Amino acid sequence: MSATSDFSSHPAARALINRHRLRWWEPLPWLLALAFYFIFPRYLGFGTEVLITVLFAISLDLALGYAGIVTLGHAAFFGAGAYTVGMLADNGIWTEPVTGLLISAAVAAAIGFLSGLVLLRTTGLTLLMLTLCTMGLLEEAANLGHDWTGGFDGLPSLNVPPLFGLFEFNPLFPKTQYLYVLGVLLVCFVFVRTLVYSPFGQSLTGIRENTLRMHAVGAPVRWRLILCYTLSAALAGVAGGIWAQANAYVNLTTLGLDRAATVLIILVLGGYGRLYGSWVGAVAYMALAHFLSQIYPTAWQLGLGLLLVAIALFARGGILGIGDALLARFARKKPS
Amino acid sequence: MSSIIEFANLLLGGLAAGMVLFIVSVGLSVTMGLMGFVNLAHGGFAMIGGYIIVLTMTQLGLPFVVALIVGFVVTAAISIVLERLLYSRLYRAPELDQVLFTIGLVFVMIATVTLLVGPESLPLTLPSWMQGQVNLGFMRYRTYSIVLIVAGVIIMLGLWLGFERTRMGAQIRAAVDNRRMAESLGININRLFTLVFAFGSGMAALGGGLGAEFLGLDPQYPLKYLVYFLIAVAVGGLGRITGVFYASLIIGVLDFALKLYIPKGGTLFIYALTILLLLWRPQGLFGKST
Numbered sequence: 001m002s003a004t005s006d007f008s009s010h011p012a013a014r015a016l017i018n019r020h021r022l023r024w025w026e027p028l029p030w031l032l033a034l035a036f037y038f039i040f041p042r043y044l045g046f047g048t049e050v051l052i053t054v055l056f057a058i059s060l061d062l063a064l065g066y067a068g069i070v071t072l073g074h075a076a077f078f079g080a081g082a083y084t085v086g087m088l089a090d091n092g093i094w095t096e097p098v099t100g101l102l103i104s105a106a107v108a109a110a111i112g113f114l115s116g117l118v119l120l121r122t123t124g125l126t127l128l129m130l131t132l133c134t135m136g137l138l139e140e141a142a143n144l145g146h147d148w149t150g151g152f153d154g155l156p157s158l159n160v161p162p163l164f165g166l167f168e169f170n171p172l173f174p175k176t177q178y179l180y181v182l183g184v185l186l187v188c189f190v191f192v193r194t195l196v197y198s199p200f201g202q203s204l205t206g207i208r209e210n211t212l213r214m215h216a217v218g219a220p221v222r223w224r225l226i227l228c229y230t231l232s233a234a235l236a237g238v239a240g241g242i243w244a245q246a247n248a249y250v251n252l253t254t255l256g257l258d259r260a261a262t263v264l265i266i267l268v269l270g271g272y273g274r275l276y277g278s279w280v281g282a283v284a285y286m287a288l289a290h291f292l293s294q295i296y297p298t299a300w301q302l303g304l305g306l307l308l309v310a311i312a313l314f315a316r317g318g319i320l321g322i323g324d325a326l327l328a329r330f331a332r333k334k335p336s
Numbered sequence: 337m338s339s340i341i342e343f344a345n346l347l348l349g350g351l352a353a354g355m356v357l358f359i360v361s362v363g364l365s366v367t368m369g370l371m372g373f374v375n376l377a378h379g380g381f382a383m384i385g386g387y388i389i390v391l392t393m394t395q396l397g398l399p400f401v402v403a404l405i406v407g408f409v410v411t412a413a414i415s416i417v418l419e420r421l422l423y424s425r426l427y428r429a430p431e432l433d434q435v436l437f438t439i440g441l442v443f444v445m446i447a448t449v450t451l452l453v454g455p456e457s458l459p460l461t462l463p464s465w466m467q468g469q470v471n472l473g474f475m476r477y478r479t480y481s482i483v484l485i486v487a488g489v490i491i492m493l494g495l496w497l498g499f500e501r502t503r504m505g506a507q508i509r510a511a512v513d514n515r516r517m518a519e520s521l522g523i524n525i526n527r528l529f530t531l532v533f534a535f536g537s538g539m540a541a542l543g544g545g546l547g548a549e550f551l552g553l554d555p556q557y558p559l560k561y562l563v564y565f566l567i568a569v570a571v572g573g574l575g576r577i578t579g580v581f582y583a584s585l586i587i588g589v590l591d592f593a594l595k596l597y598i599p600k601g602g603t604l605f606i607y608a609l610t611i612l613l614l615l616w617r618p619q620g621l622f623g624k625s626t
Contacts, residue, residue, distance in 0.1 A: 302447035
């Protein structure tokens with residue numbers, strides 16, 4: 001009895017026990033997102049786009065930040081989700097939004113599972129290449145399958161019926177979209193948060209840090225990675241599906257290297273492997289991109305490039321990492 | 337007879353494209369094999385080289401061949417500076433940092449070129465003796481394609497000799513196979529890498545200039561052809577000069593043939609074939625299994 005209480009009072013044990021508990025600042029992004037709805041009703045379209053990007057970045061965070069799968073082809077799943085919603089709606093097969101997202105998730109998960117089965121056997125450059133090629137394959141397929149996917153032009157003006165039969169989707173005044181996306185994001189976020197603090201999430205971090213050791217302790221490394229990749233793909237599929245619903249169209253940009261690179265940049269900018277990095281990164285990147293890239297596209301690209309170089313060289317934890325380092329320095333100075 | 341001519345057409349066109357792919361990618365293959373560095377900015381050096389070559393010709397009025405040498409030297413010099421200042425800090429860094437760093441570098445390169453030269457595509461005017469067609473005996477063919485094939489073969493032979501017959505080549509091969517062992521034997525890997533990196537970037541510049549005629553030259557070049565360079569390297573096997581050579585030729589001919597017969601779905605097959613091939617041999621067609 002005394003032995004257990006000894007262990008649990010140890011600082012390391014306490015850190016492990018309290019790790020998954022809610023911290024005081026964790027409701028903050030949600031409150032801010034809600035406040036945005038009331039304060040900036042004219043920017044809700046932009047806000048919706050940001051929230052979708054947060055969701056997409058969180059899906060990448062699960063694969064890249066927690067399991068350490070370096071992928072350049074995550075837009076494959078975003079696009080798969082978007083085209084699922086688009087093609088179902090275009091052919092009049094299925095248009096109900098919420099179940100549509102579930103179908104998107106299932107399709108993206110299936111693609112993630114199948115591609116993960118084969119490409120997660122490799123590492124390094126080969127893995128990077130295979131993720132790129134998988135995405136390229138889907139992009140070309142979407143480009144070629146003109147009769148189903150609309151080819152280069154995509155599928156414009158999809159029919160999206162009212163949410164729960166009550167709330168109209170309106171592209172010009174996207175109140176419904178914003179709250180709908182926020183709700184879906186909350187569900188997905190709680191799912192990912194629970195997952196990464198579970199023993200399963202713990203083993204993913206173990207695989208990222210030392211694959212050999214995880215093999216040695218008998219963890220089924222390959223299946224854990226495949227499962228993680230499938231879940232991550234499913235979440236990216238939801239993000240893609242909801243993007244298609246909110247914009248009421250689908251096109252090839254959902255599948256391109258541009259989108260895959262952007263989400264990677266956003267995640268790293270915010271800080272990967274820390275859940276809230278996606279929030280910080282998406283807000284910072286999209287706000288900057290929204291105001292700068294239209295007016296000074298070249299300078300924007302130059303600045304973005306320099307920023308990436310600087311992050312890779314000096315600030316691997318991204319914005320949140322810098323914040324942590326500043327806090328630590330502040331805390332250290334305070335007592336003296 | 338006509339089918340032979342058609343086949344020769346296909347083969348020569350594909351080989352010419354493959355040679356350019358080889359000249360650009362060979363440096364990437366060696367640097368990746370040597371340091372395991374994921375350098376996505378390699379195409380950027382090809383673009384910079386191409387711009388330097390075309391601008392040397394149009395602004396300074398130098399002939400094409402001299403411009404190629406200028407492009408090689410200047411790009412190699414730029415790459416030495418970048419390698420010493422930036423790349424060298426990330427050799428032992430995780431792959432993700434290398435990916436981010438080189439993507440950032442590509443953006444910087446694209447923006448710099450756009451600011452200095454402009455966003456539109458830069459045309460390359462070949463010297464008059466490379467234009468037109470040449471009589472091959474049984475058919476006539478574009479002179480420039482023949483020039484590219486001959487240049488590619490000469491470069492390949494030169495590289496092969498340098499790789500197999502010189503002390504430096506032996507050091508590079510030793511370092512690719514086992515870096516630690518090579519270091520223990522007293523080979524200065526860092527200096528070796530700087531030299532290889534500069535040489536590889538210079539080759540990329542050469543490829544950028546030689547290929548500008550049919551690949552075009554615009555600020556988006558490094559991203560547009562990135563996948564092709566990576567496929568050539570991954571299929572050929574890291575650090576294998578002959579591997580990249582054969583892989584580039586195969587990709588060149590395949591791409592040319594597919595674009596001719598199935599103009600829309602060609603790229604799809606290249607991706608699918610690459611995936612299948614890398615599943616069968618993750619180390620590439622000509623790479624050594626570990």
